[in-house]
Amino acid sequence: MENKRIYLSCPTMHEEELQYVNEAFATNWVAPLGPNVTAFENEIAEYVGGGYASALSSGTAAIHLALILAGVKRDDIVFAQSLTFSATVNPAVYLGARPVFIDSEEDTWNMDPAALKKAFEKYPECRVVIAVNLYGTPARLDEIRSICDEHGAVLIEDAAESLGAKYKGSHTGTFGDYGIFSFNGNKIITTSGGGMLYCRDEEPVKKSRFLATQAREPERHYEHKEIGYNYRMSNVVAGIGRGQLLHLDEHVSLKRDIYMMYGKAFADIEGVRMNPYLDISEPNFWLSCITLDESLKVKPIDIMLALEKENIETRPIWKPMHMQPVFKECDMITARDCCISEKVFDTGVCLPSDIKNTQEDMDKIISIIKGLF
Numbered sequence: 426m427e428n429k430r431i432y433l434s435c436p437t438m439h440e441e442e443l444q445y446v447n448e449a450f451a452t453n454w455v456a457p458l459g460p461n462v463t464a465f466e467n468e469i470a471e472y473v474g475g476g477y478a479s480a481l482s483s484g485t486a487a488i489h490l491a492l493i494l495a496g497v498k499r500d501d502i503v504f505a506q507s508l509t510f511s512a513t514v515n516p517a518v519y520l521g522a523r524p525v526f527i528d529s530e531e532d533t534w535n536m537d538p539a540a541l542k543k544a545f546e547k548y549p550e551c552r553v554v555i556a557v558n559l560y561g562t563p564a565r566l567d568e569i570r571s572i573c574d575e576h577g578a579v580l581i582e583d584a585a586e587s588l589g590a591k592y593k594g595s596h597t598g599t600f601g602d603y604g605i606f607s608f609n610g611n612k613i614i615t616t617s618g619g620g621m622l623y624c625r626d627e628e629p630v631k632k633s634r635f636l637a638t639q640a641r642e643p644e645r646h647y648e649h650k651e652i653g654y655n656y657r658m659s660n661v662v663a664g665i666g667r668g669q670l671l672h673l674d675e676h677v678s679l680k681r682d683i684y685m686m687y688g689k690a691f692a693d694i695e696g697v698r699m700n701p702y703l704d705i706s707e708p709n710f711w712l713s714c715i716t717l718d719e720s721l722k723v724k725p726i727d728i729m730l731a732l733e734k735e736n737i738e739t740r741p742i743w744k745p746m747h748m749q750p751v752f753k754e755c756d757m758i759t760a761r762d763c764c765i766s767e768k769v770f771d772t773g774v775c776l777p778s779d780i781k782n783t784q785e786d787m788d789k790i791i792s793i794i795k796g797l798f
């Protein structure tokens with residue numbers, strides 16, 4: 426018999442999602458607005474500790490609108506973490522801005538404050554920074570925040586992967602001037618596709634809802650003074666989100682168990698390390714990753730191939746943006762002797778982190794990996 430597929434991370438649905446969706450159908454709120462949308466916005470804002478949120482069609486749309494709210498214009502410089510998914514930075518290019526990439530540091534794999542400082546020395550005119558909490562691990566958010574404040578720059582916190590994670594007791598997504606979340610299919614909670622823009626203040630969030638509904642002025646006829654977008658989340662999709670949110674803490678706890686299980690299993694293999702995090706932070710452990718010391722004979726590709734043979738899904742670390750052909754003209758700032766984001770990409774691999782994987786699945790994955798050493 427064919428081995429059953431063991432997944433990296435895929436949707437986990439419960440009962441309530443369908444109840445909210447059924448409610449949307451029963452009341453004919455099958456539209457890009459409605460009670461589920463408003464309730465989901467309020468519930469997310471409440472979950473992260475207050476403030477306001479607008480429900481959008483994707484995390485990418487949320488980043489796009491955050492950049493518009495931050496005032497990004499053609500030819501502006503935007504600093505962005507290099508080690509990330511391309512959606513972090515693509516919207517800056519939609520606006521004609523020029524990304525400058527910032528290297529990572531070893532303790533979180535996220536934006537290196539020393540490299541960010543160096544970037545401001547080279548480009549003092551930069552007014553917008555996009556930091557990421559990669560794989561659900563909070564960045565050095567205090568340091569990044571204070572460097573941005575020193576330079577009068579707006580901080581956009583790409584928390585697409587880190588909903589539910591905390592830094593010094595507060596939720597990620599709330600440290601930037603704007604925070605963004607994603608509910609894409611493989612994130613810690615999903616709506617099949619969707620995103621959220623978060624802000625402590627109400628005005629920018631109201632403005633984002635206006636821009637997301639074609640920038641239609643409050644007139645009887647269709648009046649437009651600005652270019653708008655069709656970026657609102659549908660009321661059906663928001664119903665899935667409301668049901669998922671009820672189970673977010675449970676998902677985080679199961680993801681933590683997976684991370685700890687891998688950590689314990691690999692603790693005795695020299696040169697193998699889990700994706701690191703700071704003591705002052707509580708990641709949501711969205712994906713468990715390992716890095717293999719360059720001196721080891723076993724390489725990430727060996728792990729990927731060995732697991733693939735058993736129908737077990739893995740994924741390389743995000744390929745840094747400064748290494749991508751499409752961004753080859755962009756500058757890259759590193760503050761270390763070696764480029765940390767390249768090193769993590771070269772030596773790391775994402776392991777199956779789906780919360781539906783059983784103890785048996787975990788034992789199988791671990792024994793295949795251990796067997797390579």
Ligand SMILES: *Cc1c(COP(=O)(O)O)cnc(C)c1O
Nearest residue numbers: 483484485510512513585607609
């Ligand atoms: C998923 C993701 C996004 C984009 O979110 P979508 O909802 O897929 O548009 C942005 N940044 C990071 C780091 C992500 O992982």
